[in-house]
Amino acid sequence: MALMLTAVDLAFGYRGVRVGGGVNLAIAPGEVFCLLGPNGCGKTTLFRTLLGLLPPHAGRVELDGKPVAAFSRAEFARRIAYVPQAGAPTFPFSVADVVLMGRASRIATFAAPGPADHAAARAALATIGIAHLAERRFSEVSGGERQMTLIARALAQEPGLVVMDEPTASLDFGNQARVIAQVRALGARGIAVVLSTHDPGQAFACASRVALMRRGEIVSLGRPTATLKPEALRALYGVDVTVAWLEPAGRRVCIPTLE
Ligand SMILES: Nc1ncnc2c1ncn2[C@@H]1O[C@H](COP(=O)(O)OP(=O)(O)OP(=O)(O)O)[C@@H](O)[C@H]1O
Numbered sequence: 001m002a003l004m005l006t007a008v009d010l011a012f013g014y015r016g017v018r019v020g021g022g023v024n025l026a027i028a029p030g031e032v033f034c035l036l037g038p039n040g041c042g043k044t045t046l047f048r049t050l051l052g053l054l055p056p057h058a059g060r061v062e063l064d065g066k067p068v069a070a071f072s073r074a075e076f077a078r079r080i081a082y083v084p085q086a087g088a089p090t091f092p093f094s095v096a097d098v099v100l101m102g103r104a105s106r107i108a109t110f111a112a113p114g115p116a117d118h119a120a121a122r123a124a125l126a127t128i129g130i131a132h133l134a135e136r137r138f139s140e141v142s143g144g145e146r147q148m149t150l151i152a153r154a155l156a157q158e159p160g161l162v163v164m165d166e167p168t169a170s171l172d173f174g175n176q177a178r179v180i181a182q183v184r185a186l187g188a189r190g191i192a193v194v195l196s197t198h199d200p201g202q203a204f205a206c207a208s209r210v211a212l213m214r215r216g217e218i219v220s221l222g223r224p225t226a227t228l229k230p231e232a233l234r235a236l237y238g239v240d241v242t243v244a245w246l247e248p249a250g251r252r253v254c255i256p257t258l259e
Contacts, residue, residue, distance in 0.1 A: 004029065005050065005080070005161055005192070009059035012042070012049040012216075018057055019045040020216020027161065027194055032187040034203040034224075035196040037213030038237060043196040044085070046213070047163050050194070051082055077105035081154035083164040086147045095141060095149050096134040099124055102156030124155035129178065143170040151182065162186060164195040168202065180206050200228050200241075201254040212236050228254060 004026065011021030020042040027033050035043050048054045050061055052068040061068045063079060071079075081102070093101075102124070103117040113121075125131045130148050133141055138149060147170060154162050164183070168176040176199075183193050183206045197203070203210040203224045210228060211221040214236060220227050233241040233254070240257040 004064055005194075006062045006065075007050060007059065008062070010046075010049065010056055010061060011058035012045055012054065013057050014045070014054070018216075020213070021058065022217055023059070025211070025218075025221075027192050029160070030187055030190040030192055031208045032183055032193045032195070032206050034207035034210045035194070035213055036198075036200055036203065036210060036236065037196075041213045042216040043213060044165055045216075047082075047165050047194070047196065051080065051163060052076060074105040077157060077159075079160050081157040081159040081162045083147075083150045083154050083162060083167055085165050085169060086143060086150055091138065093138050094134065095130065095136050095138050095145075096121060096125065098138045098149050099152045099156050102153035105157065120158065121152075121156045124152040127155060128152040128182065144172055144175045147171055147179075148175065151179065155186075159191065161192040161194065164193060166196050166198065168197060168199070176202075199254075200233060201252075203228060204252040204254065225252065228252070 007023050007025040010023040011018060013019035023046065035046070037043055045054065049056055052061065063071065068076065100113055100117060100121040103113055103120060107113055107117060122131070125134055128148050128151055130145065130152060133145055133149070138146065141149070147167065151167065167179050171179060180202050183195060186193050187206070187208070207224050209222060210224045211218045212227065212232060213219070220232055228243060230241045230243050241254060242257045243252055243254050246253045
């Protein structure tokens with residue numbers, strides 16, 4: 001399902017606390033949009049506002065030209081999935097049950113999940129490569145495995161767009177690569193992804209566009225090669241950065257230049 005998420009002159013924050021503003025965005029169908037910025041700059045707060053979980057302080061968020069507030073949560077969830085930062089879990093469900101919960105917006109009230117829902121959940125587990133965890137308790141798998149489970153849940157939802165808040169945080173080297181490959185695969189299947197990360201190199205690996213956020217404002221936005229310049233990254237993070245084309249990888253990489 002191709003859809004378009006837009007933010008117009010958006011200001012965002014918490015009750016009585018403005019975190020950022022002046023945000024204008026249009027996420028196109030199937031694009032991978034990466035948000036970079038230092039700790040505390042407002043990435044999560046912006047995402048929660050785009051998802052309609054926090055009311056805008058000013059401006060508006062629209063989905064296919066309609067205000068997000070005009071959608072019921074179920075209508076919204078059939079279009080947009082959210083992969084939050086994997087926090088400490090409290091519920092004693094199995095991994096398979098958590099993934100099946102991604103189907104909730106597609107199941108009639110009071111109805112049980114049907115064969116198509118179980119099949120979608122199984123397919124999502126297999127795509128993410130965690131079918132072997134299906135019967136384990138969500139509260140007893142590792143932080144990385146929980147993150148992979150939440151990504152599988154988003155896939156089972158069959159959305160047009162997935163918002164992922166630092167999806168590679170707490171993942172080991174291999175799982176980071178698998179998640180970024182999965183992000184690329186979603187984009188290739190026409191599912192848009194909006195993700196935040198602390199690794200600018202990941203934007204080169206998967207993003208069609210990247211935005212740099214500083215103190216709640218987007219200070220630069222464009223294609224990764226045009227936006228992720230050493231000077232811009234230095235201004236953003238306060239460290240010297242080397243950006244270089246790495247022939248064997250077939251893409252640019254980005255590393256801090258240590259003194
Ligand atoms: N519930 C809240 N009420 C008030 N202020 C909050 C709340 N949650 C976060 N903040 C503040 O909002 C600002 C932006 O936080 P946010 O979590 O959006 O940053 P972030 O860019 O996602 O950070 P990180 O990269 O560390 O995850 C911070 O100053 C934070 O302290």
